[in-house]
Amino acid sequence: MNVNMKHSRLGLSLIIAAIAAIVVLIAISSIKKHESMVQQVREQGMGVVRSLSALPLDVLVTRGAEIGVLHSLFTFYKPEHFAYAAITSLDGRTIAEVVKPGMLTPSLTYVPDQAQPFREHLFEAGLDTKKIREFSGPLATPDGEQMLIRVGYHEPGIAFGGEDLSFFGMLALPTFLIVPLFYFLLARELKPLRSAYQKLSTVFEEKRSTAIPLSQEVDLQNFTQRVISYIQDSNSEMKVLEREKLDLLTRNRLLEYGNNKLNFVLQSLPEGLLVLDPAGHITFASNKVEAMLGVDLPTVMSGRVEDWCENDAFRGLLLRFQTGGIHGMRAETLEFHPRPQQDKRIRTIVKPLIAANEGPAFGSLVVLQDMTREHLGQCASQSFVAHVSHELKSPLNVIAMYCEMLRDGGAGNEAMRIEATNVIHDEVERMNGLVNNLLNISKIEVGGFKPQTTRVKVDDFLQDIFNHALPKAELNQVRMQLTVAREIASISADKDMLRIAINNIVSNAIKYSQEGGQVTLGAREDNGNLVIEVQDNGIGIPVDEQAGVFQKFVRAKGANTHTRNGHGLGLYLANEIVQLHHGKITLESAPDKGSRFSIHLKAATSNELNLV
Amino acid sequence: MKSVMIVDDEPHVIRVLRLTLERQGIRVITAANGSDALEKLRAGLPDAMITDLQMPKTDGRVLCESVRALYPDQPFLVIVMTSMTALEEREWITRLQNVEFCEKPLSPRRLAERVSQYFESMGTPEVLHA
Numbered sequence: 001m002n003v004n005m006k007h008s009r010l011g012l013s014l015i016i017a018a019i020a021a022i023v024v025l026i027a028i029s030s031i032k033k034h035e036s037m038v039q040q041v042r043e044q045g046m047g048v049v050r051s052l053s054a055l056p057l058d059v060l061v062t063r064g065a066e067i068g069v070l071h072s073l074f075t076f077y078k079p080e081h082f083a084y085a086a087i088t089s090l091d092g093r094t095i096a097e098v099v100k101p102g103m104l105t106p107s108l109t110y111v112p113d114q115a116q117p118f119r120e121h122l123f124e125a126g127l128d129t130k131k132i133r134e135f136s137g138p139l140a141t142p143d144g145e146q147m148l149i150r151v152g153y154h155e156p157g158i159a160f161g162g163e164d165l166s167f168f169g170m171l172a173l174p175t176f177l178i179v180p181l182f183y184f185l186l187a188r189e190l191k192p193l194r195s196a197y198q199k200l201s202t203v204f205e206e207k208r209s210t211a212i213p214l215s216q217e218v219d220l221q222n223f224t225q226r227v228i229s230y231i232q233d234s235n236s237e238m239k240v241l242e243r244e245k246l247d248l249l250t251r252n253r254l255l256e257y258g259n260n261k262l263n264f265v266l267q268s269l270p271e272g273l274l275v276l277d278p279a280g281h282i283t284f285a286s287n288k289v290e291a292m293l294g295v296d297l298p299t300v301m302s303g304r305v306e307d308w309c310e311n312d313a314f315r316g317l318l319l320r321f322q323t324g325g326i327h328g329m330r331a332e333t334l335e336f337h338p339r340p341q342q343d344k345r346i347r348t349i350v351k352p353l354i355a356a357n358e359g360p361a362f363g364s365l366v367v368l369q370d371m372t373r374e375h376l377g378q379c380a381s382q383s384f385v386a387h388v389s390h391e392l393k394s395p396l397n398v399i400a401m402y403c404e405m406l407r408d409g410g411a412g413n414e415a416m417r418i419e420a421t422n423v424i425h426d427e428v429e430r431m432n433g434l435v436n437n438l439l440n441i442s443k444i445e446v447g448g449f450k451p452q453t454t455r456v457k458v459d460d461f462l463q464d465i466f467n468h469a470l471p472k473a474e475l476n477q478v479r480m481q482l483t484v485a486r487e488i489a490s491i492s493a494d495k496d497m498l499r500i501a502i503n504n505i506v507s508n509a510i511k512y513s514q515e516g517g518q519v520t521l522g523a524r525e526d527n528g529n530l531v532i533e534v535q536d537n538g539i540g541i542p543v544d545e546q547a548g549v550f551q552k553f554v555r556a557k558g559a560n561t562h563t564r565n566g567h568g569l570g571l572y573l574a575n576e577i578v579q580l581h582h583g584k585i586t587l588e589s590a591p592d593k594g595s596r597f598s599i600h601l602k603a604a605t606s607n608e609l610n611l612v
Numbered sequence: 613m614k615s616v617m618i619v620d621d622e623p624h625v626i627r628v629l630r631l632t633l634e635r636q637g638i639r640v641i642t643a644a645n646g647s648d649a650l651e652k653l654r655a656g657l658p659d660a661m662i663t664d665l666q667m668p669k670t671d672g673r674v675l676c677e678s679v680r681a682l683y684p685d686q687p688f689l690v691i692v693m694t695s696m697t698a699l700e701e702r703e704w705i706t707r708l709q710n711v712e713f714c715e716k717p718l719s720p721r722r723l724a725e726r727v728s729q730y731f732e733s734m735g736t737p738e739v740l741h742a
Contacts, residue, residue: 390666393695393716394622400717401628408721423624 018179022172037156045135053137061096074098083152131155272368278361280322311336345375387553395427437569451494477515483522489603501577504570513538537594550575615639619649619663632720646670665694689730
């Protein structure tokens, strides 16, 4: 329908254009004709005036029966557009005139110019008449009076006369005929194209898949068929591509999800991961790597290994994978300190990822495990074993030496025998104390030592400890003192464990006291807490060593020879026992001013006392 | 009279070794730790030294290295008594001249025999390593 409307509009447009062309042609022709006529009038008028101006007056004017030239010329000649001819004196008197019927000779309105005797004027003759073009020239009289010969013509207009009709008709007809001819020829040429367009539109709108019959124009038919076929193929192809695009989008999203999930899993692993490409360059680093190696991830990913890796062995390992490639490389394991003088210890396993039989190489995987805790534990364990070994071998050494002395004849010497016996006894006790301490520490550390709490009357308890320590104090010539009130609050505690703790502290106090010194064992109440204090006036402990005295195998560096009997475990064990009782030990000490160890425990409530 | 310096923080060890060596006519000088020993060495060098390894203040290793550094022209025998059996704890001794280990529990008799053996060979240029 749209095509037909367009078709009609085209025809209408062509008709309008043809008419317009004809009108233009006619207008141009009319204008040309008018101009020609005006020129003709001007030439004629001026020629007539010049001619008449040359004639004498009496020839021009009619006298009696003699018709003047003026009269006869314009009466019988009747030039076209003639309006009047007159002889006028200079003062405006009309001497003679010939006028066209219905016309009057206009008055003279101008003064003749001697410099230009022959003139023409164009003026309005009146409201209802055309303009008059008057030609004038001088006319000499026998008596010398100057007169004017005036000839007036109507100015030609753009007239459309009957004689023009045939001309215009002849002009319009071919023009008008050309248009339908052109339209017909154009329509004929465009018809196949229009048909092809209609069919293509049908293909797009109705999506036909069957063959469409075409017109008989061979070239255009072939072209159109190819175009239609191409469009159909393209349509099908686009559908396929759209489906594939949707599939790709879905797969892409699944892939992205899988990738994110895998990345999350990798980042969640406790180990740090580095992935190297086949050329040995780092292409992936998990977040844990940053904390393990002490290097930020952007530097690991983009920086040179030589610049950020401070450990020679690990740097060498990574560089081997860069310079040598991964083919021929084997899995390697290495333990190293990422930074020098640091306790952190990392274990790394580097494994090339190559498919079997020299298949595709995917790169290498570097797994980093933080072995710091295990390493420190191992070091501590080794150190512990070394210390225990030393602590046991020392008394054993003394015992062995004295035994050998006795065997080598010392037994016969009474003094030597007594000395050896006492020393061996002391060393056995020392070893026994060490073993007991070790056993207790071991139980506490593995969590197998649970306090068996009972009600403990503090005054009796401390009296018992005091009595036990007194002989040793007297042996070392150290005075012992007990200060505890009878009515002091009771506590809920494991009596045996607490006794070990307080005995250790009291032993230390005696050990670190000079001869003639004093050790005071006491207890007091303090805001609901019970504080058991052991104070001595011995060698004291320097401030920088006080924090360490509660650690294993740490002994104050006193010069007193009595310190040789210490293992460095007594205070550690005492501290552990007090902590198991939810208490704490505090220390106040200064070199040569003695020390005061205070055990802070919660006084038992009436409920606790009723329960135990 | 030959002299031997005994360096140990265990008084009983010093006592037994003193008795054993003095019985063989050897003069004994004692010190409780490495610092004490270095101080006493200024007064005169012994013909041999027996020292413990683990001692407060200055231990046996530092004592040995200091002695060799301070008196390089007099590499007298130094016997180090130790209960440390780890190999890495013994490696340092190979860098020092005429220093050897003696495992605890030690035999005073054997120690004295070793010292006597050393004194008998003191005229020879060869030095002994553990």
